[in-house]
Amino acid sequence: MLEQFLEAFQGIGILNLSWGNMAMWVIAFALLYLAIKKGVEPLLLVPIGFGIFAANFPFTGLMDEGGLFYIFYHYGIENELIPPLIFLGLGAMTDFGPVIANPKTFLLGAAAQLGVYVAFFMALLLGFSIPEAASIGIIGGADGPTTIYLTANLAPHLLGTTAVAAYSYMALVPIIIPPIARLLTTTKERAMVMEQMREVSKGERIIFPILASIVIILLVPKSAPLITMFMLGNLFTESGVVERLANVSREALINIVTIILGVGIGATMSAENFLNPKTIYIFILGVIAFAFAVAGGVLLAKFMNLFIKNKVNPLIGAAGVSAVPMAARVVQNMGREANRDNFLLMHAMGPNVAGVIGTAVAAGVFLSIIK
Amino acid sequence: MGEKKVTAPLPGTILKIKVDVGQKVSPRDVILIIEAMKMENEIDALVSGEVKEVYVKERQTVKAGAPLVSISIS
Structure with a gap:
């Protein structure tokens, strides 16, 4: 009788709350504060922050096999279901017009993946394993779902860290881009007004997602889960005949899966996964990756200008770091x-959208080499 | 002398029109605001003169290059 009593007493949460749990609560509250008070990526950081908070109670079983958060994580993220569904919604939101009108911008979106590879090699030098280094490098693509997709595939123990790094740096795009872009351009270059974009026909808009799928998936087959969903979502919108599907993809569906994604990621952030020196390295490598992504885009734009007639303002290269549409x-x-x-917004949307595709392709390249 | 048509430098929605017909403007006066990608873009008159005609209404969507306002240059 007394023994049972003692056992029940020992099962009380408060006696088993570890320092690690409490440290993770501090991190959870910090993320919630940033999201609620500062407006930093609230759609992601509110569920992630609360997920961290909830997963760090003792004895809840939330992350044990069969537990609620385990189900979110296992079926949604580990099985790679949710990131492609988010891509479906993003595709339905995306306007490929600027890319179609000015296909050169595709190259700028590709050049901005420089950051991914720089961070990848630096992570290797710091002693991370190849799958870990790839998951860290992809942060430089500034694309949340792709980062989550690749990390879940290659280094699931880093999932929370890479996801939080990617989303926090995306929020910092207005601080990261200007000094680097300013350093690499002259005022005269930045002042350059670009020629007005041509109109894009409905036919071109319908053909584009199909044509892009053919080219990209034939080149990098492993990018298919993300690219197919992205292009399908876009076709929903551009075809104009399935407005119901387009609408649900970019609103209800993306919102629902975002909740499960955010909570599931937060729940992976236990003290042992997060409170170790690797996390600091990952955050440092992440910002280096962002910086090189900006530089890669700007420098390629300047290089392109040596050859092309209709010059581009090199600033639009900086938008190649995805983070749509903040970078633009x-x-x-x-x-x-x-x-x-000077109105560069629409011109910058070209590299911006191309950057999303570029990052998905970079993830596909990593998957085909490493897996 | 003459007339200047101010055109939309980017596609978007007219958020606010800040001038009326007959109003005097100088080059750096904001005549209207176009919202694009949830961003407010101030459009300047670019010339000094008097607003002769306003071609758009608030909440209307415009394409790049669409005429917004004509100004008789003084």
Whole structure:
């Protein structure tokens, strides 16, 4: 009788709350604060923050096999279901018009993947394993779902860290881009007004997702889960005949899976996974990856200008770091700062959208080499 | 002398029109705001003169290059 009593007493949560749990609570509260008070990526950081908080109670069984958060994580993330569904919604939201009107911008989106590979090699030098290094490098693509997709595949123990790093740096795009882009361009280059974009026909918009699928998937088959869903979502919107499907993809569906994704990721963030020196390295490598991504895009734009007739404003290369549409907005602001009559927003959307595809392709390349 | 048509430098939705017909403007006066990608873009008059005609309404969507306002240059 007394023994049972003692056992029940020992099962009380408060006696078993470890320092690690409490440290993770501090991190959870910090993320919730940033999301709620500072507006930093709230759609992701509210569920992630709460997920960390909830998963760090003792004895809940939430992350044990069959537990609620385990189910979210296992079926949604580990099985790679949710990131492609998010890509479906993103595809339905995406306007490929600027890319179709100016296909050169595709190259700028590709160049911005430089950061991914720089961070990958630096992570290897720091002693991370190849799958870990790839998951860290992909942070430089500034694309949340792709980062989650690749890390879940290659280094699931780093999932929480790489996801939080990717989303926090995305929120910092307005701080990361300007100094680097300014360093690599002259005021005259930034002031350059680009020729107005041509109109894109409905036919081109319908053909594009199909044509892009053919080219990309034949080149990098492992990018198929993300690319097929992205292009299907886009076709939903551009075809104009399935507005119901387009609408549910970019609103209800993406919102539902975002909840499960956020909580599931937060739940992987236990003290032993997060509170170790690797986390610091990952955050440092993440910002280096972002910096090189910006530089890669800007430098390729300058290089392209040596050959092409219709020059591009090199700033739009900086939008190749995805983070749609924040990076394009930053470019717009920088262009206007140099010349009040300069509107780069739509021009920057080309590399911006291409950057999303570029990152999905980079993930596909890693998967085909490593797996 | 002459007339200047201010056109939309980017596609978007007219969020606010800040001038009326007959109003005097100088080059750096903001005549309207176009919202694109959830970003407010101020459009300047670019010339000094008097607003002759406003071609758009608030909440209307415009394509790049669409005429917004004509100004008789003084």
